[in-house]
Amino acid sequence: MALSGLQIFKLLPKTNCKDCGFPTCMAFAMQLASGKAELSQCPHVSAEAAAELGEAAAPPVRKVTIGSGDMAVVLGEETVLYRHEKRFEHPPGVAFLVDDSVDDAEFQTRLDTFKTQEFERVGQMLRAKLLAIESADAGTLAARVKKASDETGAGIIVMSEDAAALKAAAEPIKDKKPLLYAATASTFDAVSAVAKELGVPFVIKAATLEELSELGDKCVAGDFKEVMLDPMSANLQDAIRDQTYIRRSAIKKKFRALGFPTIAFPCRMTDEPLLKTVYAGVFVAKYAGIIVLDTLDPAQVMPLLILAQNIYTDPQRPMQMDQGIYPINEPGPDSPLLITTNFSLTYFTLAGEVEASKVPTWLLVMDTEGQSVLTSWAAGKFVADAIAVFVKKSGIDEKISHKKIVIPGYVAQISGELEEELGDWEVVVGVREAADVPRYLRGLST
Amino acid sequence: MTFQAPVETYKGAIRQIDVGGVAVGGESAFPFHSFDGEMPNDPKIAFEVWDIAPDDWSVTLNGVYGDTFGDSVAWAKKVVDEFGADMIYLRLRGTDPNGAARSAADAAATAKAVVAAVDVPVIVIGSGDVERDPEVLKVVAETLGGTKVVIGNAEEDTYRSVGAAAMGYQHSVVAFSPMDVNLAKQLNVLLSQLGLDEGSILMDPTTGALGYGLEYAYTVFERDRLAAFSQNDAKMQMPIIATVGQEAWKAKETKVSEDELPGTGDLVTRGLMWESLTAIALLVAGANIVVLRHPESAALIRKAISSLKGEA
Numbered sequence: 237m238a239l240s241g242l243q244i245f246k247l248l249p250k251t252n253c254k255d256c257g258f259p260t261c262m263a264f265a266m267q268l269a270s271g272k273a274e275l276s277q278c279p280h281v282s283a284e285a286a287a288e289l290g291e292a293a294a295p296p297v298r299k300v301t302i303g304s305g306d307m308a309v310v311l312g313e314e315t316v317l318y319r320h321e322k323r324f325e326h327p328p329g330v331a332f333l334v335d336d337s338v339d340d341a342e343f344q345t346r347l348d349t350f351k352t353q354e355f356e357r358v359g360q361m362l363r364a365k366l367l368a369i370e371s372a373d374a375g376t377l378a379a380r381v382k383k384a385s386d387e388t389g390a391g392i393i394v395m396s397e398d399a400a401a402l403k404a405a406a407e408p409i410k411d412k413k414p415l416l417y418a419a420t421a422s423t424f425d426a427v428s429a430v431a432k433e434l435g436v437p438f439v440i441k442a443a444t445l446e447e448l449s450e451l452g453d454k455c456v457a458g459d460f461k462e463v464m465l466d467p468m469s470a471n472l473q474d475a476i477r478d479q480t481y482i483r484r485s486a487i488k489k490k491f492r493a494l495g496f497p498t499i500a501f502p503c504r505m506t507d508e509p510l511l512k513t514v515y516a517g518v519f520v521a522k523y524a525g526i527i528v529l530d531t532l533d534p535a536q537v538m539p540l541l542i543l544a545q546n547i548y549t550d551p552q553r554p555m556q557m558d559q560g561i562y563p564i565n566e567p568g569p570d571s572p573l574l575i576t577t578n579f580s581l582t583y584f585t586l587a588g589e590v591e592a593s594k595v596p597t598w599l600l601v602m603d604t605e606g607q608s609v610l611t612s613w614a615a616g617k618f619v620a621d622a623i624a625v626f627v628k629k630s631g632i633d634e635k636i637s638h639k640k641i642v643i644p645g646y647v648a649q650i651s652g653e654l655e656e657e658l659g660d661w662e663v664v665v666g667v668r669e670a671a672d673v674p675r676y677l678r679g680l681s682t
Numbered sequence: 683m684t685f686q687a688p689v690e691t692y693k694g695a696i697r698q699i700d701v702g703g704v705a706v707g708g709e710s711a712f713p714f715h716s717f718d719g720e721m722p723n724d725p726k727i728a729f730e731v732w733d734i735a736p737d738d739w740s741v742t743l744n745g746v747y748g749d750t751f752g753d754s755v756a757w758a759k760k761v762v763d764e765f766g767a768d769m770i771y772l773r774l775r776g777t778d779p780n781g782a783a784r785s786a787a788d789a790a791a792t793a794k795a796v797v798a799a800v801d802v803p804v805i806v807i808g809s810g811d812v813e814r815d816p817e818v819l820k821v822v823a824e825t826l827g828g829t830k831v832v833i834g835n836a837e838e839d840t841y842r843s844v845g846a847a848a849m850g851y852q853h854s855v856v857a858f859s860p861m862d863v864n865l866a867k868q869l870n871v872l873l874s875q876l877g878l879d880e881g882s883i884l885m886d887p888t889t890g891a892l893g894y895g896l897e898y899a900y901t902v903f904e905r906d907r908l909a910a911f912s913q914n915d916a917k918m919q920m921p922i923i924a925t926v927g928q929e930a931w932k933a934k935e936t937k938v939s940e941d942e943l944p945g946t947g948d949l950v951t952r953g954l955m956w957e958s959l960t961a962i963a964l965l966v967a968g969a970n971i972v973v974l975r976h977p978e979s980a981a982l983i984r985k986a987i988s989s990l991k992g993e994a
Contacts, residue, residue: 318908320901353945357893449685473992476966477717484688493683506989510954510978514986517959521900521966535947539892539935539955543963546897581895588894588934592738675780 239289241269247285248278255279271296271315271487296486298496300437300462300525302329302415303391307365311464311497311525317483320551327548328520330541331366331393331528333503334380336373343380346532351388355538358555358580362541368417368528369405370395378405385409393417393499393526399426403434410434415526417441417499418466424451428460437462439499445481452493463496464525471505472518479523497525509533513540520544555580556606561632562587567596569637572680574666574673575623576644577604577612585670593674598636602626609644620650624657642666642680690718694914696907696921696970698722699881701854702803702830704768706884707921707970712907714966714990724987725965727980728769728805728973729761730927733784733792734776740937742953743975754792755799762800765977766984770804771925772796777818778809786818790825797829805832805856805884805923816843823847832856832884841869845876854882856923861888861898863905870917884971885920891929892960899924903967924964927975930957958982965990 245265256277258264267273268289275281275289299312309329316322332350334343347367354363367390371377377396382405385392392414394405406414416438419427424440431438440455440463442448448467455463467478482498485491502515512529513536519527520543529537549555557578564587576586578601590597602623604612612618627641639661643651645668655663667676690711698708706726711719735751750757754772761767772793776784793806806822808815819833820843834856836844841857848855857873859866866887874880887906890899909918930936936953940946958979961972965987974980 318901318904319897320905355946445687446685449683453683471992472986472989473714473716476714476990480715481688481717484690485685489686489688491683491685493685506985508985510951510958511982511985513955514958514962514982515989517962518966518986518990521963533947533951534945535949535951536955538946539952539959542893543896543959546892547900547963549897551897551901581890581898584894588932591934 239269241266244268244289247281247289249280249282251280253280294461294492294495296490296495297483298461298463300464300497302393302413302437302526303365304412305389307389307391308413309365309391309526314483314497314523315487317480317487319547323550323552324548326525327544328524329366329391329526330364330537330544331368331526332364332532333368333370333501333528333530334384335370335395335530336376343383347384347387349532350390353532353534353537355534355541357542357545359558360545362538362545364529364532364537364541366391366393366526368393368395372396374398374401374404377401378408381405381414382408385412385414391415393528397423399423399430402427403430406430406434406436410436413437415439415464419451421447421451424454428455428458431460432458437464439464439466441466441468443468445478445494449491449493452496455496456492465494465496465498466500467498469500469505472515475500475505475515475518476522479519483523498523499526499528500524501528503528503530510536516540517543520547554606556603557583557601559601559603559626561630561635562599562601564590564599565594565596567598569635571596571598571636572642572677573598573600573632573636573638573640574642575600575602575627577602577607577609577618579604579606579608579612582608586673589670589673590677593677595674595677595680597677598632600627600630600632600641609646613647613650618647620653620657623650623654627658627661640664644668687717690715692719692911692914694911694916694919695719696910697881697919699854699884699921700830701726701769701805701832701884701971704803711911712966713968713970716992723970724991725969726768726971727766727983728771728923728971729765729767729980730771730773730973730975731757731761731796732776733772733774733789734782736775739975740931740953742936742950743931746976755795758796758800761977762802765980767802767980769802769971770796770800771973772804772806773809773928774807774818774822775809777814778811779814780811781809786821789818790822793822793831794825797826797831803831805834807834807856810835812837812839816840816847819844820847823851823853826853827851830854834858834884835886836869836873838865838869841872842876845873845878848882849876849878854884856884856886857920858886859888861890861895861902863902863909866902866906867909867915867917870920874917880916880920883920884923886923886925889924889926889929889960889964891926891933892956892963893935894929894933896960896963900963900967903964903969907968921970922968923971923973924961924969925973926961926964927957927973930960931975954979954982958986962986
C-alpha cells in the first residue's frame with residue numbers, strides 16, 4: 237500500500253544532510269511518495285525503515301531491462317498519463333517476430349536484414365532492438381534463440397508455452413537478459429521459477445485485467461520485480477482500455493499488481509500488413525512497453541520508430557540539431573546563405589522548404605539550445621553579437637565567395653547591429669514564414 | 683488487493699455540431715475511451731480537393747488524382763464516389779495572390795459547383811493569405827448562401843471579416859490557431875464575442891506531421907480536450923479538425939524515392955504510413971475530423987476506427 241509523504245518522512249533519519257540531493261528529508265519524502273525519487277538515494281536509512289519503505293518507494297511502473305549493451309531496452313519508470321504533465325520516460329522497444337512459419341533459410345535472411353536496419357534522425361540512431369523468437373519445437377526454439385542472440389546482439393523475447401523449453405532456450409544467453417514469454421495462470425509457478433533461477437524478466441498474460449492482477453499479485457508477493465504484462469487485447473478498443481487502465485492503476489492508485497510495463501502484439505490483431513503498423517501506432521501513443529511487429533519493411537518500421545521518438549520527446553527539452561553548415565541542393569560558392577536556429581522543428585521545416593525550392597542553398601544552423609527563432613531572440617541567444625561570433629567561426633567563409641547572409645524575417649530588428657558586428661558582410665532580412673522561402677529563394681536567384 | 687476499473691468521468695463534453703447535415707463531436711471523454719464516457723459520433727474523414735492543379739504534390743498523389751487536377755468537380759466526385767469521403771475540404775489555393783491569383787468570383791463559382799456536385803458536407807478554405815482570404819471568403823459565403831457549409835480559416839488577422847461573412851449567411855467557420863492552447867481559446871472567445879454561435883465553430887489547432895512537430899500537435903490536442911472535459915471550458919469544447927494530409931505529404935519522406943533515401947523502403951508505402959500514423963495519433967489525441975489525401979491511408983484509418991470502436 238502506498239504511503240504518504242508524511243508517513244515516509246517519519247521513517248527517514250530526519251537529519252537534512254542533503255546526501256540524497258534534496259534540501260531536506262521532507263522534500264525527499266515528498267519525491268519518494270510521488271515516485272520521482274528512489275530510496276537508494278538516501279545512504280543513511282535504517283534497514284527496518286528500508287524494508288517498510290521499499291514497497292512505497294518503488295516507482296509506480298517497475299523498471300525492466302531486456303537485452304544488453306547497445307541493444308539494451310529499458311522500460312517502465314513512467315510517472316504520468318499525459319506527456320505534457322512531465323514526459324514519457326522510455327520509448328517502446330520495437331520487436332520483430334519470427335515464428336514457425338519461417339524456415340531456416342528465411343530466418344537467416346531476416347537476421348541479416350534486422351542486423352543492418354537502422355535509421356538516423358535528429359542525431360539519434362533509431363532501430364528495432366528486439367527479436368521475438370517463437371517455436372512449438374523446443375529444439376528449434378533453443379537453436380534460433382542462440383543464433384539470433386549471437387549474430388545480432390539483440391535482446392531476445394523467448395516465446396513458448398512450455399516452461400522447460402523456455403529454460404532450455406534462455407539459459408545459454410541468460411546474461412543477455414532475454415524476456416520469457418509467457419506465464420499464464422496455469423504455468424505461472426513453472427515459468428516464474430525459471431525466471432528466478434536464470435535471473436531474467438518474464439511476461440504474465442491473461443485475458444482480463446482481473447486475472448492479470450491476480451498474476452501480478454503473485455509477482456509482488458514473490459518479490460519479482462522484472463515483469464511485463466500482456467492483457468491480450470483482442471482489438472484496439474480493448475487495447476486502449478487495457479493500456480489506459482493499467483497505466484492509471486499503477487500511477488494514480490499505486491496498484492502494484494499492474495505496476496509493470498506492457499507488451500503488445502499488433503501483428504496478431506489483424507491480417508492486413510499496413511494496418512498492423514497503424515495499430516502499432518496506437519500502442520505507441522497509448523503506453524505500450526514492447527510493440528511486436530512481423531515486418532521489417534523499412535517503409536513501415538522507420539515511420540513507427542519516428543512516431544515513438546516524437547511522442548517520447550521531453551516536452552521541456554525540444555529536439556536539437558547539431559550546430560553547423562548544412563548544404564542543401566548541392567550549393568556552390570555563389571549560392572545564398574541563410575541562418576537559423578537549431579530547434580529541430582525550425583530546421584526541418586526550413587530545410588524542407590529550401591529543398592522543395594530546388595535552389596542550391598547554404599543553411600547555417602546556430603546552437604540556441606533548441607529554441608525557435610523568436611524564443612531564442614527573446615532569450616538573448618539569437619542576437620547580433622552571438623550570431624556574429626558564430627558566423628565568423630563557422631568556416632562558412634571558406635565555402636562561399638560572397639559576404640551576404642539572410643536572417644529570418646522575425647528578427648529584422650537585429651540586421652543593423654549584426655552588420656556592424658560582422659564588419660564587411662551584408663545582412664539581408666528574409667521572410668518570416670518557411671512556407672514563403674521557396675518563392676523568396678527563387679526571387680534571389682533571378 | 684483486487685483490480686478495480688479506474689474510470690475517469692468528466693464534467694464537460696465536446697459540443698455536437700452540425701456540419702452540413704453531418705453530426706460531429708459530442709463525446710464526453712477522449713475518443714474511443716468508451717469506458718470513460720460516450721462517443722456518439724465517429725470521427726470523420728474529409729478529403730482535400732483544390733480549385734487548381736497542385737504543382738508541389740507528391741508523385742504518389744499525382745498518380746491518384748492527376749486525371750482530375752484542374753477539374754475540382756471531377757476531383758470531388760472521385761473522392762466521394764470512389765473513396766467514400768465523409769466530407770470535402772475544398773482548398774481555394776488558386777486565390778493566393780502570389781500564385782494563380784484567381785478572382786473571388788471564380789473561386790466561389792468553383793465552390794458552388796463542388797457543393798452542387800456532391801451530397802457530402804463541404805468545408806471551403808481560403809489560400810491562407812490573410813490579405814486575400816477575407817475578400818474571397820465573403821464572396822464564397824454569399825454565393826453559397828442558402829446551403830450550409832463551413833468556411834475558413836478564421837484566424838487572428840481575419841476572424842472579424844470571416845466570422846461576419848459566416849454569420850451573414852448562416853455558415854459555420856474553421857477557427858485556425860498556431861499550435862497553442864491559449865491562442866486557440868482566445869480565438870474562440872473572439873469569435874463568440876463577434877456574435878458567432880459556439881455551435882458553429884470547428885477548431886483547427888494546427889497539425890504537425892510525423893517527424894515534423896507531431897508531438898506538439900499531439901499534446902496541444904490533448905490539452906485542448908482536457909480543458910474541455912476536466913475544466914468544462916465552454917470556449918474549448920468545439921470539435922477539432924486536423925489537416926493531416928497537407929502536413930504529412932509535405933515531408934521529404936513522402937516525396938523522395940528510395941534511390942535518394944537509401945534503406946527507407948518503398949516511396950508509396952512510406953507516404954501511406956506517414957499520413958496514417960500522423961492521423962491515428964491525432965485521432966487518439968482528440969481529432970474529430972481528419973483531412974486526408976490518399977485513399978489507401980483513408981481506408982487504413984477507417985479500419986483502425988472500426989477496431990477502436992470494438993467492431994473488428
